[in-house]
Amino acid sequence: MEFAGEHLLPGKIGHVFVLLSFVSSLLAAISYLYGTLLKQPEERNSWIRLARKLFIAHTLTVFAVFAIIFYICSNHQIEYLFAYKHTSKELEFKYLLACIWEDQSGSFLLWSIWHCIMGVFIIFRANSDEKKSWEAPVMALVALVQVFLAMMIMGVELGPVKLGNSPFMLTRNEISAPIFERADYLSMIKDGVGLNVLLRNYWMVIHPPVLFLGFASTLIPFGYAVGGLLTKRYGEWVKPALPWTIFSACMLGVGIMMGGKWAYESLSFGGYWAWDPVENASLVPWLIITGGLHTMLIFKATRHSLRASYTFILLTFLFVLYSTFLTRTGILGDTSVHAFTEAGSAMNILILSFLLFFTLISLALFVINLRKIPALHKEEETNTREFWMFIASLVFFLSSLFISFKTSLPVINKLFHTTMAPPENLEFSYNKVMVLVAVILGILSAVTQYMRYQTTPPGTILKKIALPTFIAAIVTALFAWLLPVQYYKEGAGFLAAIYAALFASVYAVVANALYIQTGLNGKWKSAGGSLAHLGFAVMIIGMIFSSGNKKVISEEKFKTVALPTSIDPLTKKEDNPAENINLIRHVPNKMGDFSVTYLKDSAGHETGRRFYNVLFERKNNSRSTQEQFILQPDVYIMKDNNMSSNPDIKSYLSYDVFTYVSYAMNPEKNTDTSQFRISELKEGDTLFYSKGWMILDSVVKNVQVNKFGITPNGPSVKACLRVHGKDGREWQAAPMITIDSMQIKQYDDTLYAENLFVQFAGVSQDQQRIKVGVKESSQLIDFVTLKAYVFPGINLVWIGLIIMTAGFVLSTIQRSRMKKWAAAAFLLITTVSMLYMFLLAH
């Protein structure tokens, strides 16, 4: 059958490019392998020359695939399933990119693009024989990974098995619905499904590329390590791999925290970290590569810890693959909110074989060569820098194993047919271990720098660390006195552990700052490491305060009437703090230090999006307003009355006020059926309604100014009524009627607080009284349910991250021998853009 209006050409071209990219990556991998393993240097070089051409051709095909997908999405060609699933016409242009990474195959493509870019970079920088001798094995690995990534998006049927999911599948082939029997189906389906509303946030444009750059860059040190094993240059790989390792740790760290910032700004779980399996899956490689980074430094300085470096660098990449397996095969399904769903069992098998292939070849190579990897067999002193650095790396590694083990419960259940589930208090089950990790790492990063490699003269250490220890103790004591951490929920033991972590982090900040000053004599070029430590510690301090002192201010106990917390008769436990508060339009409510009023709602650009203007006022003792601001949390209300909520945040230097709508009514469903009840009144008369009474004070003719801001063109009459609620509150109501070129208009007045409409309905027959209509809505007129938090010190988390990134960038620069101007530009651009994105953009 001929289908009208389809554009099949882009899909066909795209499919050809996908196939080309598979073939070129396979050939490039083989050529690079020959370029690595052949004996004769001339032969090797000729294979490498061929391989380079193939890899560059491969890069072009990958970019072509990406360009075609972008073309299909930006033109909303919904005959393609990709465009149908992820785009819609209302979508802002910038989110077209987010559409691409929302898709499983699109995100594989993104990953692939980063490998290509880094590969081309390596090719162009390999200008000496030494560098070429590393290019071959590293690129062989890169090309091999690209083979698998190309397979993921190939969508070729081999007998009964379909290899990968093509991004160019047609909607009518994939979805069976009667509508696709018609030749003119495209004229009937108007628009695509569109981007998931949770992903419509600017972080979703930037966070996935950065995180995937982090994932992709772990392949380069892995390539160097495997290359070292393949070419029997067991120790030499460390030096060229080091800048890549630092770069990778930096990108991964930034990518993870960008995800945290996104969650904080657009998910309503109220925080930036929830120990969700998907978050953990990206944290684990970061912890391992950070450990590996330190053992590599040890090796460079002392020749110790080579095997540990191998272990950590190999495992980093393998855990990246493992996290791909966890998040994309649907195995996490029951434990995570934001994993991709499974894309069919053939795809799952492909992903699993991707993981197993690299695990088997790299670990087999490692085990075979283990005895040949040189290790120093002499007794090690405990008062050396390398010893304690090694301990720190080990702690990083063990904590990653702990997190990985807990995250892998669904895998364990599947393998051993157990029914283990996460514990009741998930957060605490992680925090109680990680707080100790923070204590150890904080203290080690404070003290270890003052030691020397190989040997430290006894006694000097104590002298050097006396001052930072003293300052840190004082600062921690000041914190405990002035800004105590009030996290009593998990008992005194945990609170003590938090204080220990606070001390360790302050210690790390002080000691590293002083070390830059005294140990390095203020030489900023070599201060990268200390700066990264300092930033990391500041981040931990921020986490302690923002999580430890996070306060729900929409709780019951902050409301106007203080209810005693009671024991729930059913659960025999203290009442679940009701953390949501109902705000009726125009009725102020007390929340913490604030008086909060819901002012109005308004529609957004996208269908179903509604913004709620909520006024926060802080009053001082004399009850005058000290400051006020309006927050606009918004929701998407879907057709079926379901909604998705986006928070709004007011940021102060020392804390954030964070609020989101936890329940909102669909205004379209809220039609009012009750009628006006008309009464005739003269001035001074009283009229009762169910919750109080009102008195007609006066009737004013020809009003110029009124509360509606309308200047009448003709005669007008206004009734002034005083309304008394049963609870003693008082309001004014002033309904109005105007006669405008022979047309009568009524302006009703609304008292949202009492669910009351008041109408000037006319004048009585004898002209002595006026008719006042009163309507009490049976339905609620307008309210919104809010949840609000205060996050103290959250800016420290972002500031710490920025400092840490600057430190990482500084070390990368220092170890990769960049040109001065390039280095300065690199540092400036990363720091400024991070500052802008994390602190100013909101």
Place this chain on the structure above:
Amino acid sequence: MKKTHIILLVVIAIAIGGLLALSADFSTYDTIQSAREKQGKYVHLIAKLDRTAPIEYDPANNPNYLAFTATDSLGGITKVVYRNTKPTELEHSERVVLKGKMQGEVFECSEILLKCPSKYKDDKKQLEKTVEQKS
């Protein structure tokens, strides 16, 4: 790289092992029937929303009280009380994971995870439904 390392490794292994043991406070996945037998114990239920029974939620009166009925694949049925706001898309969930405790005949739920078709667009059946609605 010998004695001291080994000693420290052992110490750390013990510390981590101990912490693992401490943190091995896992709960379990249960059926409604087996949860009923474990009164007051924290469990995970994999269940379905019973669409024939009413969902009790009156946000104007109390936004922090939701009650509904859940069934599981083994035919168990229970009333569920969730003292929080109604999760969006509850009505459209295909499957729910309920975390909480059985108290008598009522499941006191502290967290609800939804398997929502709209979050899971890759689900073809749901896309088929969407096509039907749009056309």
